Amino acid sequence: MSYWHAIILAIIEGLTEFLPVSSTGHMIVASALLGIPITDFTKLYLVVVQLGAILSVLAVYWRRFFQSFDFYLKLLVAFLPIVGVGFFLKKYIDALLESVGVVAFMLVLGGIVLLFIDRWFPQRHAEADEVAVTNPSFRQAFVIGVFQCLAVVPGTSRSAATIIGGLSQRLTRQAAAEFAFFLAMPTMLAASVKDFYDYYKEAKTHGIDVGNLFSAEQIKQLAVGNAVAFVVALLAIRLFVGFVAKNGFRAFGIYRIIVGGLLLLMLALKLNLQLV
Template identity: 45%
Template sequence: MNFFEAIIIAIIEGLTEYLPISSTAHMGFTAALMGLPESEFLKMFQVSIQFGAILSIVVLYWKKFFDLKNFNIGFYIKLACAVLPALVLGKLLDDKIEAVLGNQIAISSMLVFGGIILLFVDKWFKNPKINDEKDISIKTAVTIGFWQCLAMMPGTSRSAASIIGGMTQGLSRKAAAEFSFFLAVPTMLAVTVYSVFVKTWGETTANPMKGYEMIFQDQEHIILFLIGNVVAFIVALIAVKSFISVLTKYGFKFWGWYRIIIGIVLLVYFSYNPTETQNENNKVSIETTTQQ
């Protein structure tokens, strides 16, 4: 992976991380279309650049996270409770989900299926009762956390699952989207820390390494890591602001049609390129599926 390819993947991460269209699927498809060979560093890179996307939410909503004058312990308790289902189930289902991550046909199919669901979401939940995070109970937060676990199926989208989960609990589109953003911070931070500092990559190879060992393996990897996170941060800042505006005005139909069209195009492409589909795994560990 060269610098240009790293920037392209980081742009895709920043654009799609908080949109209901599956960032993992888009990064995997992008890597496949660019013909990038499978490597442990590539898989780890796709996880680690989440850190930049995480920072974008912290910066945009810094008062929620760091307003010491109006410190709200309940906010942190709700996030802690909501993230637990993904952490527990993610660990338990690690091997089963990782077996699907290299199957581009399955992921493309999930894009289409999820898109169909998004076409009807606005009709199903017309009368929201909760318009602010402060009115979300711990029980509701945990329920949204379980909805987020649906994103463990690659191609589902963590953002879509948690936003729809919020709307089933009476949250408005804006409130559900914002709580999904907040929930992404502990979820993705845990994933990034695990993938960079705890997980051993390439355990079946002759040279297994921790994520940070791969990053500091040479100067090029360090630069790729830094560039990836900076680009993901900048692009995510723009994407989040745009998404809230579009979602509030137009709802989910746009994103539903986008998923359906992209999913069908990719289904056709990978169906006629079976060898490339099989060779291009770009498998990210199960922890990545929680950022979808």
């Protein structure tokens, strides 16, 4: 992976992390189109670069992180389900990171869901709807965390899964989106730490010295990639919340179906060419 490949992937990550379109799926597709080899470092980069985008949540919503201790307890409760799933399915998840076909299928499937999500869970306004929720309970936080587990399959979208989970618990669109952002922080931090540890452990089994885990170029790619993802995500996060609160999710569903359908068509044509 070149330096410019790392920057392109970081821009894609920053733009798509908070959209219900699957940032990981877009980076996997971009990697395939750019001809980036799927190495252990590439897999690590696809996870770790998301941390830069997620940190933009802290910059935008920093006041919310001082509101109450319950806030952190609810994030912990919502975070626990993905810990178990990630622990037991890590090897399978890594294998799926190589599959453009899985991403394409899940983009289409998730797009179909988003076409109807506004009908299933119509917009609630806290000031007008007595059952509208702006701050989830512990039970609701846990349910949202269970929904997040669906996102272990590339192309599903962690943002989409957790937002839908929030809507199913009667959260307003804005509250569901924001809780998804907050939950992303411990989730992606844990995923990054786990991937760094696995990368270190794999290198150690091959007799690689700890000081030589990354080349100077790879360190630069990780640093610059996270910085780029952070800046781009800062610009994207506010736009997304405002758009969803006003327009809902249908546009994202259409986008997912178009992109996923084109990818499936490309894969089918490639398969046919190989058969000929």
